[in-house]
Protein backbone atom coordinates (compact mmCIF):
# COMPACT_ATOMS: atom_id res chain seq x y z
CA UNK A 244 0.00 0.00 0.00
CA UNK A 245 1.27 3.49 -0.84
CA UNK A 246 1.23 6.32 1.70
CA UNK A 247 1.72 8.87 -1.06
CA UNK A 248 -0.89 11.33 -2.22
CA UNK A 249 -2.52 9.84 -5.31
CA UNK A 250 -2.21 12.35 -8.14
CA UNK A 251 -5.71 12.17 -9.62
CA UNK A 252 -8.06 11.24 -6.78
CA UNK A 253 -5.96 13.36 -4.37
CA UNK A 254 -6.36 10.88 -1.48
CA UNK A 255 -3.88 8.99 0.70
CA UNK A 256 -3.98 5.74 2.69
CA UNK A 257 -4.72 7.88 5.79
CA UNK A 258 -8.37 7.43 4.80
CA UNK A 259 -8.29 3.78 5.98
CA UNK A 260 -11.43 2.71 4.10
CA UNK A 261 -11.74 -0.77 2.59
CA UNK A 262 -14.99 -0.09 0.78
CA UNK A 263 -15.82 2.44 -1.92
CA UNK A 264 -18.87 3.31 -3.97
CA UNK A 265 -18.12 4.56 -7.46
CA UNK A 266 -20.69 6.71 -9.25
CA UNK A 267 -19.68 8.09 -12.67
CA UNK A 268 -21.29 11.47 -12.10
CA UNK A 269 -19.70 13.67 -9.39
CA UNK A 270 -23.21 14.97 -8.54
CA UNK A 271 -24.20 11.45 -7.42
CA UNK A 272 -21.55 11.61 -4.69
CA UNK A 273 -23.69 14.18 -2.88
CA UNK A 274 -26.78 11.98 -3.19
CA UNK A 275 -25.00 9.35 -1.05
CA UNK A 276 -24.41 11.83 1.79
CA UNK A 277 -27.91 11.52 3.27
CA UNK A 278 -27.39 7.76 3.68
CA UNK A 279 -24.17 8.15 5.71
CA UNK A 280 -23.18 9.52 9.08
CA UNK A 281 -20.27 11.82 10.00
CA UNK A 282 -19.71 12.74 6.35
CA UNK A 283 -16.50 14.54 5.42
CA UNK A 284 -15.85 16.19 2.04
CA UNK A 285 -12.42 14.98 0.93
CA UNK A 286 -11.29 16.15 -2.52
CA UNK A 287 -12.56 17.36 -5.87
CA UNK A 288 -9.96 17.15 -8.61
CA UNK A 289 -10.99 16.90 -12.27
CA UNK A 290 -13.86 14.33 -12.37
CA UNK A 291 -12.88 12.78 -9.04
CA UNK A 292 -15.07 14.04 -6.23
CA UNK A 293 -14.80 12.16 -2.93
CA UNK A 294 -16.40 11.96 0.49
CA UNK A 295 -15.92 9.69 3.50
CA UNK A 296 -18.83 8.68 5.72
CA UNK A 297 -20.00 5.85 7.93
CA UNK A 298 -22.75 3.32 7.25
CA UNK A 299 -23.59 1.19 10.28
CA UNK A 300 -20.19 2.24 11.66
CA UNK A 301 -18.33 1.03 8.55
CA UNK A 302 -16.12 3.65 6.85
CA UNK A 303 -17.22 4.09 3.24
CA UNK A 304 -15.51 6.16 0.59
CA UNK A 305 -17.51 7.54 -2.32
CA UNK A 306 -15.47 8.61 -5.35
CA UNK A 307 -16.80 9.63 -8.77
CA UNK A 308 -15.00 8.12 -11.75
CA UNK A 309 -16.13 10.44 -14.53
CA UNK A 310 -17.33 8.99 -17.84
CA UNK A 311 -15.69 5.98 -19.46
CA UNK A 312 -12.86 3.49 -19.06
CA UNK A 313 -9.75 5.69 -18.93
CA UNK A 314 -10.79 7.86 -15.98
CA UNK A 315 -12.33 4.83 -14.25
CA UNK A 316 -9.11 2.86 -14.68
CA UNK A 317 -7.13 5.64 -13.03
CA UNK A 318 -9.56 5.76 -10.09
CA UNK A 319 -9.36 1.97 -9.59
CA UNK A 320 -5.54 1.95 -9.63
CA UNK A 321 -5.23 4.87 -7.22
CA UNK A 322 -7.89 3.47 -4.86
CA UNK A 323 -6.07 0.12 -4.85
CA UNK A 324 -2.85 2.00 -4.02
CA UNK A 325 -4.42 3.47 -0.87
CA UNK A 326 -5.77 0.11 0.34
CA UNK A 327 -9.39 0.05 -0.87
CA UNK A 328 -10.30 -3.58 -1.60
CA UNK A 329 -14.03 -3.57 -2.45
CA UNK A 330 -15.47 -1.35 -5.16
CA UNK A 331 -19.15 -1.13 -6.10
CA UNK A 332 -20.11 0.99 -9.08
CA UNK A 333 -23.40 2.86 -8.61
CA UNK A 334 -23.92 3.92 -12.21
CA UNK A 335 -26.66 4.73 -14.65
CA UNK A 336 -27.57 2.66 -17.66
CA UNK A 337 -29.68 2.42 -20.76
CA UNK A 338 -31.99 -0.63 -20.93
CA UNK A 339 -31.53 -3.14 -23.74
CA UNK A 340 -34.73 -5.09 -23.01
CA UNK A 341 -38.31 -3.83 -23.29
CA UNK A 342 -39.37 -5.40 -19.99
CA UNK A 343 -36.84 -3.30 -18.06
CA UNK A 344 -38.35 -0.05 -16.79
CA UNK A 345 -36.95 3.33 -15.81
CA UNK A 346 -35.65 3.21 -12.25
CA UNK A 347 -35.25 -0.59 -12.25
CA UNK A 348 -31.83 -1.76 -11.07
CA UNK A 349 -29.50 -3.96 -13.09
CA UNK A 350 -27.04 -6.02 -11.05
CA UNK A 351 -24.35 -6.85 -13.60
CA UNK A 352 -22.97 -10.38 -13.41
CA UNK A 353 -20.64 -9.68 -16.34
CA UNK A 354 -20.04 -7.14 -19.06
CA UNK A 355 -19.17 -7.27 -22.75
CA UNK A 356 -15.78 -5.54 -23.08
CA UNK A 357 -16.65 -3.14 -25.88
CA UNK A 358 -14.24 -0.50 -24.59
CA UNK A 359 -10.54 0.20 -24.96
CA UNK A 360 -9.25 0.57 -21.42
CA UNK A 361 -9.49 -3.04 -20.26
CA UNK A 362 -7.95 -4.13 -23.59
CA UNK A 363 -4.94 -1.94 -22.83
CA UNK A 364 -4.39 -4.29 -19.84
CA UNK A 365 -5.26 -7.73 -21.17
CA UNK A 366 -6.68 -9.40 -24.31
CA UNK A 367 -10.45 -9.55 -24.74
CA UNK A 368 -10.74 -13.31 -24.09
CA UNK A 369 -10.22 -12.45 -20.40
CA UNK A 370 -13.74 -12.23 -18.92
CA UNK A 371 -15.24 -9.18 -17.22
CA UNK A 372 -17.16 -10.67 -14.30
CA UNK A 373 -18.38 -9.41 -10.95
CA UNK A 374 -17.41 -10.87 -7.58
CA UNK A 375 -20.05 -13.50 -6.83
CA UNK A 376 -20.21 -12.75 -3.09
CA UNK A 377 -21.01 -9.12 -3.84
CA UNK A 378 -23.56 -10.07 -6.49
CA UNK A 379 -25.29 -12.42 -4.04
CA UNK A 380 -25.33 -9.71 -1.36
CA UNK A 381 -26.73 -7.08 -3.75
CA UNK A 382 -29.42 -9.48 -4.92
CA UNK A 383 -30.42 -10.42 -1.39
CA UNK A 384 -30.83 -6.79 -0.37
CA UNK A 385 -32.91 -5.99 -3.48
CA UNK A 386 -35.15 -9.00 -2.71
CA UNK A 387 -35.58 -8.14 0.98
CA UNK A 388 -36.29 -4.47 0.25
CA UNK A 389 -38.64 -5.30 -2.61
CA UNK A 390 -36.68 -3.18 -5.06
CA UNK A 391 -37.25 -3.97 -8.76
CA UNK A 392 -34.04 -5.45 -10.19
CA UNK A 393 -32.69 -7.63 -12.99
CA UNK A 394 -29.50 -9.63 -12.96
CA UNK A 395 -27.36 -10.54 -15.96
CA UNK A 396 -24.85 -9.41 -18.55
CA UNK A 397 -24.50 -5.83 -19.73
CA UNK A 398 -22.31 -4.09 -22.32
CA UNK A 399 -19.74 -1.38 -21.59
CA UNK A 400 -18.92 0.87 -24.51
CA UNK A 401 -16.83 3.86 -25.54
CA UNK A 402 -19.16 5.76 -27.87
CA UNK A 403 -22.53 7.41 -27.59
CA UNK A 404 -23.13 9.17 -30.88
CA UNK A 405 -21.73 7.08 -33.76
CA UNK A 406 -24.07 6.38 -36.69
CA UNK A 407 -24.25 2.74 -35.58
CA UNK A 408 -25.59 3.05 -32.01
CA UNK A 409 -29.12 1.77 -32.79
CA UNK A 410 -27.77 -1.22 -34.72
CA UNK A 411 -25.31 -2.07 -31.98
CA UNK A 412 -28.03 -1.90 -29.29
CA UNK A 413 -30.30 -4.09 -31.39
CA UNK A 414 -27.50 -6.64 -31.89
CA UNK A 415 -26.79 -6.98 -28.17
CA UNK A 416 -30.44 -6.82 -27.17
CA UNK A 417 -31.13 -9.87 -29.36
CA UNK A 418 -28.38 -11.69 -27.51
CA UNK A 419 -30.09 -11.09 -24.19
CA UNK A 420 -27.96 -8.33 -22.69
CA UNK A 421 -29.80 -6.24 -20.11
CA UNK A 422 -28.30 -2.78 -20.41
CA UNK A 423 -25.34 -0.63 -21.32
CA UNK A 424 -22.92 1.64 -19.55
CA UNK A 425 -19.38 2.87 -20.06
CA UNK A 426 -17.38 1.75 -17.00
CA UNK A 427 -18.43 -1.66 -15.68
CA UNK A 428 -16.16 -3.88 -17.79
CA UNK A 429 -13.11 -1.76 -16.97
CA UNK A 430 -14.00 -2.08 -13.28
CA UNK A 431 -14.44 -5.87 -13.44
CA UNK A 432 -11.25 -6.56 -15.42
CA UNK A 433 -8.94 -4.21 -13.55
CA UNK A 434 -10.42 -5.38 -10.25
CA UNK A 435 -9.62 -9.00 -11.14
CA UNK A 436 -6.08 -8.09 -12.19
CA UNK A 437 -5.44 -6.09 -9.02
CA UNK A 438 -7.10 -8.53 -6.59
CA UNK A 439 -10.00 -6.24 -5.73
CA UNK A 440 -13.63 -7.34 -5.24
CA UNK A 441 -15.91 -5.49 -7.66
CA UNK A 442 -19.60 -5.24 -8.53
CA UNK A 443 -21.85 -2.87 -10.44
CA UNK A 444 -25.43 -1.93 -9.68
CA UNK A 445 -26.98 0.27 -12.35
CA UNK A 446 -30.06 2.48 -12.35
CA UNK A 447 -31.96 2.49 -15.65
CA UNK A 448 -32.29 6.09 -16.91
CA UNK A 449 -33.00 5.41 -20.61
CA UNK A 450 -35.67 2.89 -21.64
CA UNK A 451 -35.07 0.45 -24.49
CA UNK A 452 -36.36 1.47 -27.93
CA UNK A 453 -39.54 -0.59 -27.81
CA UNK A 454 -40.51 0.17 -24.21
CA UNK A 455 -44.01 1.71 -24.04
CA UNK A 456 -42.93 3.69 -20.98
CA UNK A 457 -41.45 6.31 -23.32
CA UNK A 458 -44.93 6.96 -24.68
CA UNK A 459 -46.95 6.52 -21.48
CA UNK A 460 -44.93 8.54 -19.03
CA UNK A 461 -44.12 12.18 -19.40
CA UNK A 462 -40.64 13.43 -18.70
CA UNK A 463 -41.43 14.39 -15.09
CA UNK A 464 -42.75 10.91 -14.32
CA UNK A 465 -39.65 9.38 -15.94
CA UNK A 466 -37.37 11.59 -13.89
CA UNK A 467 -39.17 10.56 -10.71
CA UNK A 468 -38.62 6.88 -11.50
CA UNK A 469 -34.93 7.42 -12.26
CA UNK A 470 -34.48 9.47 -9.07
CA UNK A 471 -36.08 6.65 -7.07
CA UNK A 472 -33.79 4.15 -8.84
CA UNK A 473 -30.78 6.25 -7.82
CA UNK A 474 -31.84 6.16 -4.17
CA UNK A 475 -32.48 2.42 -4.45
CA UNK A 476 -29.07 1.66 -5.94
CA UNK A 477 -27.36 3.57 -3.12
CA UNK A 478 -29.38 1.71 -0.44
CA UNK A 479 -28.71 -1.67 -2.05
CA UNK A 480 -24.97 -1.03 -2.41
CA UNK A 481 -24.55 0.18 1.18
CA UNK A 482 -26.53 -2.71 2.67
CA UNK A 483 -24.56 -5.19 0.55
CA UNK A 484 -21.33 -3.76 1.96
CA UNK A 485 -22.69 -4.08 5.52
CA UNK A 486 -23.61 -7.70 4.84
CA UNK A 487 -20.19 -8.55 3.36
CA UNK A 488 -18.45 -6.70 6.18
CA UNK A 489 -20.34 -8.56 8.91
CA UNK A 490 -19.61 -11.93 7.31
CA UNK A 491 -15.88 -11.13 7.17
CA UNK A 492 -15.69 -10.37 10.94
Ligand SMILES: O=P(O)(O)O[C@H]1O[C@H](CO)[C@@H](O)[C@H]1O
Nearest residue numbers: 266267268310334335424425
Ligand atom coordinates in the same frame (compact mmCIF):
# COMPACT_ATOMS: atom_id res chain seq x y z
O1 LIG B 1 -24.22 8.03 -14.63
P1 LIG B 1 -22.88 7.34 -14.78
O2 LIG B 1 -22.52 6.56 -13.57
O3 LIG B 1 -21.81 8.31 -15.23
O4 LIG B 1 -23.06 6.24 -15.96
C1 LIG B 1 -23.51 6.43 -17.29
O5 LIG B 1 -23.70 7.79 -17.67
C2 LIG B 1 -22.63 8.25 -18.50
C3 LIG B 1 -23.15 8.59 -19.87
O6 LIG B 1 -24.16 9.50 -19.82
C4 LIG B 1 -21.63 7.11 -18.57
O7 LIG B 1 -20.66 7.29 -17.57
C5 LIG B 1 -22.50 5.92 -18.33
O8 LIG B 1 -21.85 4.76 -17.92
Ligand SMILES: O=c1cc[nH]c(=O)[nH]1
Nearest residue numbers: 336337423424425449
Ligand atom coordinates in the same frame (compact mmCIF):
# COMPACT_ATOMS: atom_id res chain seq x y z
O1 LIG C 1 -28.14 4.57 -22.80
C1 LIG C 1 -27.31 4.82 -21.91
C2 LIG C 1 -27.64 5.57 -20.77
C3 LIG C 1 -26.70 5.80 -19.85
N1 LIG C 1 -25.47 5.30 -20.04
C4 LIG C 1 -25.13 4.58 -21.12
O2 LIG C 1 -24.00 4.16 -21.25
N2 LIG C 1 -26.06 4.34 -22.03
